[in-house]
Amino acid sequence: MFSLIQNEFFKLWFRRSTLVFVLLTAIFGLGFAYLCSSLELVSDGAYYFYNLGGITSLINLFIVILASTIVASEFSQGTIKFLLIRPFSRTQILLSKIITAFIMAILLTLLLFMTSYLGTLLFFKDVNLTANLTSVVDVSALNLAFRTAGANLLLMLFYIMISVFISASFRSQALAVGFGTAVLFSSSILNGISMMLIQKYSWLRWNPFNTLNIKDSVMPAKLAESNLFDFHLSAPQMMIALMVYIIIFYLLSQVIFNRRDVSLS
Template identity: 30%
Template sequence: MSSLKNLVRNENMKIYRRPRTWIMILFLIAAVGLMSGIMKWDESRSYNAEWKQNLTEQNEYMEKALTESQELDDASKARFNEQILLNTYYLEHDINPHQLGLWSYVDSSAALIVLVTILTVVIAADMIAAEFSWGTIKLLLVGPASRTKLMAAKYIATLGFALLLLLICFASAFAAGGILGGFDSVSQPSLSVNANGVVQESTMIIQSLQKYGFAVVSLVMYVTMAFMISSAFRSSSMAIAFSLLFMLIGNTLSMMLSSYSWVKYLLFSNIDLSRYMTGGTPLRPEMTLTFSILMLAAYYLVFQLVAWLLFTKRDVAG
């Protein structure tokens, strides 16, 4: 175990001693700051002092539509009723729903986890392939550590880098939200309507962590896939290119093939678990959260097995 710890430390040194890594971190912080600034600018530009009147008029419009319109389906009616309840709650408790608080910025920053994924995929795709590109793979293999331990150390170090980027993304958004939205809004509640038609309050941090949690699932899967691809190529540029290609076109490909029942077995059709959150819909109607989790678990095991076989059985004599 101590040798694995030393190997992980060695891989971390390879990651954090490169200027590219710190440029990535600064780029992520800048992206969070830019997103937060745009949100604040949009809020100040569209802020309306007559928000109470607007909510009242919105309720009147929806109530009239529910009473007179014959074209509304059940889903639209449920959405209108829910929004009426929320608007009424806002008016009664003097809450401006358009005013951004600290957790609004943190909640929105979850969208930037795709950037965290891309940056980590670049590192993951380079972890093994770069050893062949630089010619250092033979130096690693002549040591006492087994190939399995070497691969495990590289994978652990890569996940550690992903965790660091996630923490930086969350902390940066929290700081930006506190500066722009006020740290006093940290207790701002999240409102939702339960099955009984009652508006209930919950902490915003739960909602934000839930979004981050779902995004972490896709992050781990894409990183593991990139790690497998890195094991297959001797060129780091090829490994990075293929990893990013699969990541960027995967969801689009699944959407294009959504009319076919077999598309539910593709990795990209199951990787976004946020589709099973309240208000979301899966790619196929027969898909469930349990099914997607089982599919992801199967893909994860396959990726790990293939990466292990490619790395441990590869001939490096040439």
């Protein structure tokens, strides 16, 4: 199993698109800090850092694209047959691809965290990332940045599972990427609709789009950004709900992948 994951990682890592995504993450992590500071778009470096520059959605997009093609590319290029003749089950093959995509999500998150940290220290003046943010918020920007990164990692795992599910359902890479990115971009719109419906039907608070607010829910209630809406779920409840949806999409993906006919690939 380890050799399979290692093989999948090297295949993914040496894709030109993956290297571009890594480079763009580093550029945005440093460059956006410079722009926000020089153009005074953000006056507080601590605020910039604990939000990781507000560009976590960028690496979410990268991961959706990578995860959407990780299965579909095997069918569109006909390489799935070479995988299946190896001494691994289809369950192991799909799981190795999911693990590989999540490893890339972790690496991109670490890269964004480090470049945002470096960019904050370089381009913002008088920033203390380990001190309490304010007299009423007794938590540091560094602590909140870890919360943001952790919550976004769980979100990325959710997006990976949706993308793999879509990818396992289509032979075309273009369709897989198109559906995957559509889910990502439409989630904010559907989330807004669900927020309105939750006011009337409280049971809808468990819908998957409400759980996408987990990054806001892990912030202290005294921060204005996290107190604009009532999500009707606590951070632990959102984590549990996300994990349930992740497991559901994983099981569906395995069922579809195990039943796929590769004779036409």
